Amino acid sequence: MNSSAVSLREIVDSAVAEHHGKIGTLMPVLHSVQEKLGFVPSESVPMLAQSLNLSRAEIQGVIGFYHDFRTSPAGEHLIQLCRAEACQAMGSRDLELHAKQRLGIDFGETTEDGRFTLEPVYCLGNCACAPSVRINDGIHARVSTGSFDQLIDDLEAQE
Amino acid sequence: MSALKVFVPRDATACALGADAVADSILAGAKGRGIEIELVRNGSRGAFWLEPLVEVETESGRMAFGPVALADVPGLFESGFPGPADHALGLGPVDGIDWLASQQRLTFYRSGWTDPLSLDDYTRMGGYKGLKRALDLSSQAIVDEVKESGLRGRGGAAFPTGIKWQTVLDTPAEQKYIVCNADEGDSGTFADRLLMESDPFQLIEGMTIAGLAVGATEGFIYLRSEYPHCRRVLEEAIARASQANWLGEDIQGSGKAFKLELRIGAGAYICGEETSLLDSLEGKRGLIRFKPPLPAIEGLLGKPTVVNNVLSLGAISTILAEGAGYYRDFGTGRSRGTLTVQLAGNVRRGGLVEIPFGATLRELVEGYGGGTASGRPVRAIQVGGPLGAYLPESQWDVTLNYGALTDIGGMLGHGGIVVFDDTVDMAQQARFAMEFCAVESCGKCTPCRVGSVRGVEVIDRIVANQDREFNLKVLDDLCETMDKGSLCAMGGLTPMPVRSALKHFPADFGA
Numbered sequence: 001m002n003s004s005a006v007s008l009r010e011i012v013d014s015a016v017a018e019h020h021g022k023i024g025t026l027m028p029v030l031h032s033v034q035e036k037l038g039f040v041p042s043e044s045v046p047m048l049a050q051s052l053n054l055s056r057a058e059i060q061g062v063i064g065f066y067h068d069f070r071t072s073p074a075g076e077h078l079i080q081l082c083r084a085e086a087c088q089a090m091g092s093r094d095l096e097l098h099a100k101q102r103l104g105i106d107f108g109e110t111t112e113d114g115r116f117t118l119e120p121v122y123c124l125g126n127c128a129c130a131p132s133v134r135i136n137d138g139i140h141a142r143v144s145t146g147s148f149d150q151l152i153d154d155l156e157a158q159e
Numbered sequence: 160m161s162a163l164k165v166f167v168p169r170d171a172t173a174c175a176l177g178a179d180a181v182a183d184s185i186l187a188g189a190k191g192r193g194i195e196i197e198l199v200r201n202g203s204r205g206a207f208w209l210e211p212l213v214e215v216e217t218e219s220g221r222m223a224f225g226p227v228a229l230a231d232v233p234g235l236f237e238s239g240f241p242g243p244a245d246h247a248l249g250l251g252p253v254d255g256i257d258w259l260a261s262q263q264r265l266t267f268y269r270s271g272w273t274d275p276l277s278l279d280d281y282t283r284m285g286g287y288k289g290l291k292r293a294l295d296l297s298s299q300a301i302v303d304e305v306k307e308s309g310l311r312g313r314g315g316a317a318f319p320t321g322i323k324w325q326t327v328l329d330t331p332a333e334q335k336y337i338v339c340n341a342d343e344g345d346s347g348t349f350a351d352r353l354l355m356e357s358d359p360f361q362l363i364e365g366m367t368i369a370g371l372a373v374g375a376t377e378g379f380i381y382l383r384s385e386y387p388h389c390r391r392v393l394e395e396a397i398a399r400a401s402q403a404n405w406l407g408e409d410i411q412g413s414g415k416a417f418k419l420e421l422r423i424g425a426g427a428y429i430c431g432e433e434t435s436l437l438d439s440l441e442g443k444r445g446l447i448r449f450k451p452p453l454p455a456i457e458g459l460l461g462k463p464t465v466v467n468n469v470l471s472l473g474a475i476s477t478i479l480a481e482g483a484g485y486y487r488d489f490g491t492g493r494s495r496g497t498l499t500v501q502l503a504g505n506v507r508r509g510g511l512v513e514i515p516f517g518a519t520l521r522e523l524v525e526g527y528g529g530g531t532a533s534g535r536p537v538r539a540i541q542v543g544g545p546l547g548a549y550l551p552e553s554q555w556d557v558t559l560n561y562g563a564l565t566d567i568g569g570m571l572g573h574g575g576i577v578v579f580d581d582t583v584d585m586a587q588q589a590r591f592a593m594e595f596c597a598v599e600s601c602g603k604c605t606p607c608r609v610g611s612v613r614g615v616e617v618i619d620r621i622v623a624n625q626d627r628e629f630n631l632k633v634l635d636d637l638c639e640t641m642d643k644g645s646l647c648a649m650g651g652l653t654p655m656p657v658r659s660a661l662k663h664f665p666a667d668f669g670a
């Protein structure tokens with residue numbers, strides 16, 4: 001057994017232990033696995049099935065249903081552009097085109113250097129100061145094409 | 160001399176506008192000048208157009224400055240801040256700002272005044288008065304009080320809360336649950352978020368009272384994952400309430416128990432619908448359940464469950480503290496309490512407005528909102544979230560209450576008001592409504608799952624002027640099928656924005 005398989009097992013076990021006995025434990029467990037690894041690897045599904053006494057299909061179904069759960073690694077920074085109405089009213093459609101161009105990727109894709117993943121999101125609750133962008137756990141208000149570039153420049157400058 | 164208290168909100172929108180950096184810079188600036196300050200990260204007042212709204216405590220009240228950008232901080236200090244300061248961003252006493260002073264804050268009474276995580280602040284401003292009273296009442300007496308208040312659910316459907324609670328109380332079971340719907344998925348809404356980030360103990364108190372009212376000892380807050388700031392505040396607030404014995408096995412030595420757990424959603428709009436939310440809480444895909452049975456009878460794990468919106472549960476604290484009559488006497492007809500709306504989108508002064516029922520949409524958007532942020536004319540206003548109607552100018556004189564909006568073919572919903580200027584393309588808005596439905600459909604029924612995908616295609620054909628009359632008829636039939644044949648309001652109400660856009664703005668569809 002290689003070491004990454006061992007550590008995946010450990011991560012799954014600790015996530016299961018952390019939420020042991022909770023109602024509907026699968027969701028918090030999936031969140032924990034994703035928080036640690038950035039995604040829910042397909043190899044974790046049989047492990048989860050065994051530990052939680054659920055079928056693989058059930059777990060696959062849940063992972064597939066929710067937009068948040070990803071089955072492949074995200075880039076270093078997860079960028080979510082709000083596509084919902086209040087942001088549209090403040091120019092998010094243009095921002096979306098610009099962001100895709102600047103990063104050279106479409107929604108759901110990761111830049112080749114593995115730095116950025118771009119995703120749509122439907123409202124961040126910042127609708128009075130739109131358009132809104134979430135980068136990792138930080139939210140940014142009134143994002144223009146210029147301030148978007150600045151945010152990306154700053155992240156690119158970080159090492 | 161004791162340290163001057165300076166307040167910088169910690170709310171998500173304030174932070175999105177740079178409040179953290181402003182707070183750091185104020186701390187550093189004060190230190191550099193040898194001024195002793197105590198920096199408090201208060202909640203926001205919801206005047207988001209003024210965020211970051213910095214306040215200083217003085218003998219004559221709290222002096223406000225805003226909106227304060229990072230670059231403004233040195234200038235603030237130069238003008239005398241945090242002492243008496245004459246600065247362009249000075250707004251005078253915070254409770255003199257007309258936008259706030261003219262509101263009637265019932266639910267958002269404490270927002271902005273307190274450190275959201277301070278139980279001392281909370282109790283000093285009337286917090287836990289309602290729960291203390293409820294601990295001495297019978298379950299039936301609490302439910303009666305809620306019924307008498309006339310409170311209707313604030314999540315959208317406006318169902319009388321007391322009646323829901325009565326059903327749960329009357330359904331025998333060894334275990335019952337309280338579930339707070341904090342999924343707030345509607346674009347243009349942030350009232351739940353503001354309450355949870357600015358006054359989280361109000362929600363916790365309300366849920367605890369709900370538990371006493373129906374005999375439930377366990378509660379869950381189902382919070383959307385799009386609210387990371389809110390999550391941190393709630394985690395800490397629950398921990399502090401538990402530590403201070405406001406939650407747990409023996410609340411304040413009363414022998415009564417209530418424990419509360421925070422659960423995080425995973426980016427599915429449909430999980431805001433209560434039965435989908437319950438399935439999600441059970442760890443499943445968030446599929447809509449057939450009703451009946453009602454969640455009040457067979458909810459979480461098949462047990463009687465109260466599912467209420469954040470604002471509904473928040474109002475409970477006030478109703479129990481001040482009495483049903485106090486709450487009921489705000490408001491008119493079937494709309495009791497206060498009107499909570501959120502001004503969003505292309506609006507100059509966006510934020511949370513809590514006022515007596517009775518104002519018109521125009522008064523809100525032009526008065527509080529101050530027109531568009533872009534300075535261009537307002538063209539369309541969407542009220543009630545992504546499933547709400549787009550209203551043209553001829554309908555802006557509608558009074559904002561549940562009945563009046565329904566009468567003109569719209570809905571108040573959770574009170575989101577999204578303003579669009581004259582650059583909006585209403586065909587694109589209609590197309591988006593269908594697209595959103597396709598993305599967020601739970602997939603259980605065909606009219607919604609398939610109809611929404613077809614809807615996008617048909618709108619594209621209409622705009623491209625292909626077989627115009629035929630495709631308009633197809634779209635109309637499609638809307639009819641979704642309206643009549645969908646299991647829940649996701650598919651059932653998506654035609655509302657689509658049809659209103661088409662009806663009131665036909666030119667945008669190439670007519």
Ligand SMILES: Cc1cc2nc3c(=O)[nH]c(=O)nc-3n(C[C@H](O)[C@H](O)[C@H](O)COP(=O)(O)O)c2cc1C
Pocket residue numbers: 311312313314315316317318320340341342343344345428429430431432433434466467468469471472647648649
């Ligand atoms: C598609 C859809 C989405 C909904 N989203 C929410 C939501 O985000 N928050 C909420 O409180 N209610 C939402 N509701 C309404 C809930 O189903 C339910 O009526 C509400 O939680 C009951 O609480 P209340 O009586 O306190 O309003 C939604 C309903 C539908 C059909």
Ligand code: SF4
Pocket residue numbers: 429447599600601602603604605607608645646647648649650651
């Ligand atoms: S209308 Fe849509 S969201 Fe509602 S049950 Fe049917 S498929 Fe699911």
Ligand code: FES
Pocket residue numbers: 082083084085086087088122123124125126127130131132346347348
């Ligand atoms: S619509 Fe974009 S933050 Fe709410």
